[in-house]
Amino acid sequence: MKSEQIKDLLGRMTLEEKVGQLSQITGEHYVGKVNEEMVETGPDFSSLSIKEEALYTIGSIIGVSSAKITNLIQAEYLKKSRLKIPLLFMHDAIHGYKTIFPIPLALSCSWDEEVVQKTAEEIASELRAAGIHVNFSPMVDLVRDARWGRVMESFGEDPILSGVLGKAMVRGYQKSDGRQIPQDGVASCLKHFAAYGGAIAGKDYNAVDMSMREFFEYYGKTYEIALEENPRFVMSSFNSFNGVPVSASKELLRDILQTKYHFEDILISDWGSVAELQNHRVAASPKEAADLAIQAGIEIEMVSTTYLQYLEELIEENPALLEYVDRAVLKILHLKNDLGLFENPYVDEEKEKTHHLKEETLRFAKEASKKSCVLLKNNQVLPINKNTKRILIVGPFSSTRQLLGNWHCKGKFEDVISLKEGLIDVAPQLEVQAYETLEECPAQAMRNCDFILVAIGENWQLSGEGHSSVQLELEPLQRQLIKDVKSLGIPYACICFSGRPLALQNIVDDIPALLWSWFPGTQAGTAIAELIMGKDTPSGKLTMSFPRHSAQVPIYYNEYSSGRPANDSSYSNRYQDCEIGPLFNFGHGLTYTNTTYSDFQLSDENITENNEIIISFKIHNPSDYDYSEIVILYIEDVISQTIRPEREMKKFKTIPIAAKQSVKASMTIQMDDLKYVNSKLKRTIERGNFNIYINDTTKPIFTIEY
Known part of the structure; x- marks a missing residue:
């Protein structure tokens, strides 16, 4: 469709149809709830009313997956839509759709733009084969506080690295230097603007309060860099910023994002954040919330329906708002055109079957996982000696397949290679046994083993959105397990899985070798096995500092100089009951190479x-x-x-x-x-x-x- 035709289409739209394009809802309104194919990633707003006729003006759907269901909803929608403007389908494939790659924090430890871009390209191909057009990724929020659950989605504590890797991911998703997005690409949504990772005390959805110097030099810098790659969307953040909720902030969204950072594409709210302006107590009603959001620059309201209910009325009272609406609708129509949806709004259901969990994608996922692992400590223990014949794996992660991490989209645990399975596959000459505890291990197996792998970490459900924690230490049973293994006098190493840095001061001296695997994804076990058996070397470096104790956070390498630099004196910038500095610093990572x-x-x-x-x-x-x-x-x-x-x-x-x-x-x-x-x-x-x-x-x- 040519630009003139798009403008003509806009001219034929009623105000109700325009408002519908600025509204995003979940898919069950059209075909009912369809088991695993519809995912909700926020609170329920079903109590908000949606008129029957408004359903067929809606612009986009969130959380629906599979070619079959997207086609079903699209067909139902277009059958009753007056102007036959196709729906956009959007999803949260943060580090994979069916093939799951390492969590973003892990990927950042590769420091490799090509790996990050290729990861996004593979995710985009799987998404588009499932009928999804927009991915809510990458998240480039700067993070310095490991208590915040969403550190797992970030690229770490440095603004330049976060911005550059964000650019690489946008480039990979969109697969285009121009406006047209190819049939195996998706529109990228950069998030969350702004400073979401600076939440006070690391509590998700909490207020952010910082100087504008701090913002422009650090927290805002990540977005400024990533925006150079021209993502088609930016998502506003849940938090307030210096006293104003972001979804109502003209200063952040219009003055900084659009004017200073030159973002000209579509601005979407996060899940329900427009309606939640009432919870912030800056809006007394849904109508006031809608007014604040549209004036601030929010162009698509996600899930909540204040625009559907009140935007027409607000325009009648303030006709100047129509200019905002028309400009937003035009952007949305152009994106649908750039995706080729006016010509073909459907997806080939047979093609989907051949695009998920492809062998070449899995091979790349294994390489990405290896590059993401960080060898934090090694007292000449790894790689495992070639003469080793019997290995015992103990710990809660010894044979589990739950190694995908949070936000694993449509990834299934049954597709994951466990640590035990990976070791058996990579080193078939070994005798491998795995137990969750030492008590379960037969005495004979204990006596005969040559090496013990202690598989420890944080359950995947303890990190991610809404999963902030005050406790960053390993749980007591795991600390005791390490001490018990040490007492056996058998060579051993620890493999740790987590979605955030953990505080290890009280156990690190009992660990002779420590490979930090984060959550490596579908190919977890094979990737780790190749590293610990010496078929490849770990090469990753940390992008987020590890505290010694939970109370030491936020901690980050680029702290400001102090008038009393940290030293042994009581009158210096330090804690009296903790060693100075992080346990493992930003940029730390060992190899087997002696380079x-x-x-x-x-x-x-x-x-x-x-x-x-x-x-x-x-x-x-x-x-x-x-x-x-x-x-x-x-x-x-x-x-x-x-x-x-x-x-x-x-x-x-x-x-x-x-x-x-x-x-x-x-x-x-x-x-x-x-x-x-x-x-x-x-x-x-x-x-x-x-x-x-x-x-x-x-x-x-x-x-x-x-």
């Missing part, structure tokens, strides 16, 4: 607007592993007029290095990398020195001058 860096060179010691600086160096991989080394560049502004963090990550690269080989590498610093937002909200730089660090944040390799 070394050498021959550091600097192209120039002075930087200007027209003179970038190139840092070159050599990386040597003496091991038998082909792998990708993660290189992270940090800066330290030695003196600045406004306080800056002790260290700031500015550039990163994943560099493939073949076994027994050396490679030359380089990283470039431009003037913009050294600038910051000052107390007057101006992006600036002052004359002076900057220390440059590569991976090791304790020793600068160079000092440059501006």
Whole structure:
């Protein structure tokens, strides 16, 4: 359909039909509840009335899956729709649809844009085969507090890394540099704008209160970067920001998102957040909530129905609102056209069967899982010795298939490879037995085993939306299990599964080797087995700091410099009953390679607007592993007029290095990398020195001058 035809279609729409396009509801209104094919991810708003005639003006449906059901609803809708404008179907495939990949926090530990983009491409293909057009992903909310359940959906605590990986995911979903989205792509929805990850005390849906400098330099930076890839949607966040609920904030949605960050596409609310303006007590009625939201810029109301009930009345009272409505409807019609829905609103049901859990997708999912694991500790225990014949796996994750993590969409546990199954498959020469507790293990098996894997962690249901926690320590039974295994005198290592960093200070000394697997997805067991058996090396690095104790959060690497830096003195920036710093810091991650860096060179010691600086160096991989080394560049502004963090990550690269080989590498610093937002909200730089660090944040390799 040409642009002129779309404008003509808009001109033929009634006000009721326009309002319908700005409303999103669940699918059972058309065909009833269909078992697993309809998913609700928020509170029930079914008590809100929807007129029969309004059902056939609706613009989009949330939570419906499968080609059969999307086709069924689409057909029922179009049969009674006056203008035959097809429905959009939207879903939350956060880290997979049927094939489940590592949770986003795990994926970020690969530091690999190509892996993240390819993951999104595979998810998009499975979604589109099921008749879904829009994915509510990626989430680029900056996170610093592991108590918040949604850290699992994030890319960690650094704004640049979060923004860059967010861009990669948008690119993968949409599969297009232009407006047209191919038949195996979906529209991406960037979320949640804004600062949702900064909720006070890590409580989901809680208020956010921060300076605008903090916002523009850190929390807002993630969206600013990711928006460069032109996602077709942005979702507003549940939280209030400096006293105003985001879904009612003209400052955030119009002044910052649309004007400052130049977002011109569709702005959608989160589940029920327009109606919930009444709970915030900024709206006395649903009508007032609708008025606040439309004026703030919300263009699609998700699930709640204040627009359906009151927007026509509001326009009669304030005709200027019609301009907002027309502009929003035009964007929605253009998206439906760019997806090719006017020509073909249906999906091939037979094609769906061949697009889910494909062998090549599963192979890639295994590689993504391996790159996402982080080896946190290793006292020469891993990889497992080749002479090992009998392995005992103990712990609550020893043979479970519940390794997908929260938000696992249509993934099924029966499709997952457990740790036990993966080990048997990867090392068939081994004798493998698995038990949840040592008490279940036969004495003979205990005496005969050569190595013990302790499979521990946090149940997948304890992280995700609405799952904030004050307790980040391993549960007591698991801590005791580790101590009991240690007392046996048999070589052992720990594999940990979780959706967030955990606090391990009280048990870490009893762990000789620790592989942090997060929730690795469908190919979990095989990926982990290949790493611990030495068929490949762990290579991931943390993107979120691990606290020593629960009470140490929020904790993050880029803390501001203090007038009394942390030291052994009582009069310094520290806790009196806790060691200084995180247990495992941002950027930490071990390999089996013993890789070394050498021959550091600097192209120039002075930087200007027209003179970038190139840092070159050599990386040597003496091991038998082909792998990708993660290189992270940090800066330290030695003196600045406004306080800056002790260290700031500015550039990163994943560099493939073949076994027994050396490679030359380089990283470039431009003037913009050294600038910051000052107390007057101006992006600036002052004359002076900057220390440059590569991976090791304790020793600068160079000092440059501006």
